[in-house]
Amino acid sequence: MQILVLIKQVPEMEKVQFDAEKGRIDRKSAGVEVNPFDLNALEAAVKIREKLGGSVTALTMGPKRAESALKEAAARGADRVFLLTDKNFAGADTISTSAVLSAAARKLGDFDLIIAGEMSVDGDTAQVGPQTAQFLEINHAAYVSEITSVSENEITVNTSLWEANYSKTFNYPLLLTVTKDLNSPRLPSFKDKMKARKIEVEKLDYEAVKNQLQVKEVGFKGSPTWVENIVVPQKIERETKVYNKNETEKAIADLKEILAAKNLMEA
Amino acid sequence: MxxxxxxxxxxxxxxxxxxxxxxxxxxxxxxxxxxxxxxxxxxxxxxxxxxxxxxxxxxxxxxxxxxxxxxxxxxxxxxxxxxxxxxxxxxxxxxxxxxxxxxxxxxxxxxxxxxxxxxxxxxxxxxxxxxxxxxxxxxxxxxxxxxxxxxxxxxxxxxxxxxxxxxxxxxxxxxxxxxxxxxxITLKENKSLKKVEKISDQKINITEAEVVVAGGSGVKTREDFKMLQELADIFNGVVAVSRDIVDKGLMPRESQVGYSGQRVKPKLYFAFGISGAPQHLAGMKESETIIAVNTDPSAPIFKAADYAIEGDLYEIIPEMIKKYKKS
Incomplete structure (x- = not known):
């Protein structure tokens, strides 16, 4: 099985500071990490390789510092790692990102399976997976919470759509986007980390995809959407009525009246 | 036209x-x-x-x-x-x-x-x-x-x-x-999809409920959620949970509120033993009225709540059931 995992490096969301006054994201306030959902994608890929053999390739598009995300992917089991980096790729929205990722996927080999996280925690769009599948003209399954069986010829997954759970069995090639329910990513061992330090991050620039994409189809130029403005909403802090631990009885009595007044008690 | x-x-x-x-x-x-x-x-x-x-x-x-x-x-x-x-x-x-x-x-x-x-x-x-x-x-x-x-x-x-x-x-x-x-219309078959079947309907639909009674890590066992259910029943509401309850396998994923779960906007949201991580708040902060119960008065959920009660949910829920139940 030849498996490709799509990775994104994102800010550590718990630490990022947002400036409500200036409407700015202070990216320097936090470090970077691999998008948490992508770790589930990678873990799934490594498990399939452990069962069926083959290889796992990790691919990301980003600035040079995204190398560290690929090193981590290697520590977690990726056999080869590729970084798409070029000033022409900068400013990409989901369509031009997907166009470049799919072009790179075509160039790198015949993948049976492509796996990505359900979304990135900075973009929150969940669009790059399905759009990459569209550019590759293959099927995809989104919101995959379980892989129930996998063989050389087919894969069966559970996905939640239409307010129900569906089991779907596909041929390859196929692209999956996966949720956190899929698995618990293993932590890399010290040995894995040491091995990953030596792995070479192979770089791909615009030259690598120029047979497939014109310059105007990548990066900002290839992006039909753009962010006109960013607003950091003021933190909504409610006016809280606090009852301390000696006032619980009063709290319960007060709330009975308040909820009755709001017509919530009649049921 | x-x-x-x-x-x-x-x-x-x-x-x-x-x-x-x-x-x-x-x-x-x-x-x-x-x-x-x-x-x-x-x-x-x-x-x-x-x-x-x-x-x-x-x-x-x-x-x-x-x-x-x-x-x-x-x-x-x-x-x-x-x-x-x-x-x-x-x-x-x-x-x-x-x-x-x-x-x-x-x-x-x-x-x-x-x-x-x-x-x-x-x-x-x-x-x-x-x-x-x-x-x-x-x-x-x-x-x-x-x-x-x-x-x-x-x-x-x-x-x-x-x-x-x-x-x-x-x-x-x-x-x-x-x-x-x-x-x-006529359609060519999708040859890549070999088989598809519905396994189950999502039985729990927390997004459309008017009252949500949510429990977090303060709720210790699966059995204890019956107590939350009993309170929810009084309001015709549903029981929901925070992520760690799903991670512990105590309740199904469909009932999870938050960034990686469901977003809810009920008239009334109870948060019992939920600390109020930003990921949880993202899923419920637009609720009309929020009541939080927590033993820790510094829990972030208190700032997001309209009514914050410092106390043990194991004492407060039974008391609420007793007082709020129609006799």
Whole structure:
């Protein structure tokens, strides 16, 4: 099985500071990490390789510092790692990102399976997976919470759509986007980390995809959407009525009246 | 009407109903269409003929035109097949705007449609406006809900998926008139999808409840959730949980509130033993009234709540049940 995992490096969301006054994201306030959902994608890929053999390739598009995300992917089991980096790729929205990722996927080999996280925690769009599948003209399954069986010829997954759970069995090639329910990513061992330090991050620039994409189809130029403005909403802090631990009885009595007044008690 | 450009809503028909988000999109869509001088159409793909009575509801709620395409393979959610069928059917020349409900299926289907049409798509919008230049301003949360991005597209159609329960339902007006067309279509089989079956309906639907009684890590066992259920029953509400309860395997994923779970906007939200991580707050902060109970008065949930009670949920819930239950 030849498996490709799509990775994104994102800010550590718990630490990022947002400036409500200036409407700015202070990216320097936090470090970077691999998008948490992508770790589930990678873990799934490594498990399939452990069962069926083959290889796992990790691919990301980003600035040079995204190398560290690929090193981590290697520590977690990726056999080869590729970084798409070029000033022409900068400013990409989901369509031009997907166009470049799919072009790179075509160039790198015949993948049976492509796996990505359900979304990135900075973009929150969940669009790059399905759009990459569209550019590759293959099927995809989104919101995959379980892989129930996998063989050389087919894969069966559970996905939640239409307010129900569906089991779907596909041929390859196929692209999956996966949720956190899929698995618990293993932590890399010290040995894995040491091995990953030596792995070479192979770089791909615009030259690598120029047979497939014109310059105007990548990066900002290839992006039909753009962010006109960013607003950091003021933190909504409610006016809280606090009852301390000696006032619980009063709290319960007060709330009975308040909820009755709001017509919530009649049921 | 024929010469007007279109605002098209692609409707989800699932669980034997037109998904309720469609009626919210009709509300917003009507306003946008009037402002930008567009006609408002709804496209539905379904496995069987939908009764005229149901299609008429779309007209009564604001649509000028309803197009139904029918094929037996629309009986299961196959994004690849729906995408092909919709692309075949659409005449993109007249399309100014396409809106799709940001359900799982909508968010899985829309990106492929947009990529095939080489047009921009904005995910999970919470507000839409017609800008002064006549284009669609698409507003959406990003960075794990920490910011609101204002986005525009320089291609047509301008596409957006729109969050469920963000807009109110359109007002029903039975005097409204519109055109309904039904077309049986043929489709090539999707050979890559070998088998598909529904395993189960999601039994728990916390997003539509008016009262949500949520428990977090302060709730110790599966058995203890019966106590929360008993309180929920008093309010005709449902029980929900925070992520760590799902991680511990105590309750199913469908009942999880938060960034990686469901977003809820009930009239009343109880948070028992939930500390209030930003990921949890993202899923419930818009509730009308929030009551938090926690032993730790410094828990962040207290700042997000209207009423914060410092105390042990194991003492407070039974007391609430006793006091609030109709005798």
């Amino acid at each position: 024929a010469d007007k450009n279109k605002l098209l809503i692609i409707a989800e028909y699932s669980q034997n109903r037109i998904h309720p988000v469609v009626f919210e999109l009709l509300n917003k869509g009507r306003k946008l269409a009037d402002k930008a001088d567009l006609s408002l159409s709804v496209l539905i793909a379904a496995a069987d003929n939908i009764e005229n009575k149901e299609l008429n509801e779309l007209i009564y709620h604001g649509a000028d035109e309803v197009q139904l395409i029918v094929n037996k393979n629309f009986s299961y959610p196959d994004e690849y097949l729906f995408k092909k069928a919709i692309l075949n059917f659409l005449d993109s020349k007249q399309l100014e705007i396409i809106l799709i409900g940001a359900t799982h299926f909508g968010r899985s289907l829309a990106p492929g449609l947009a990529a095939a049409m080489k047009t921009g798509l904005t995910a999970d919008c919470t507000e839409l406006e017609i800008a002064e230049d006549g284009s669609l301003l698409q507003i959406r949360p990003a960075f794990s809900e920490n910011i609101l991005a204002h986005i525009k597209s320089n291609t047509r159609p301008q596409m957006a998926t729109v969050r469920y329960q963000e807009f109110t339902r359109a007002v029903r007006d039975e005097s409204r008139k519109g055109k309904i067309s039904i077309e049986k």
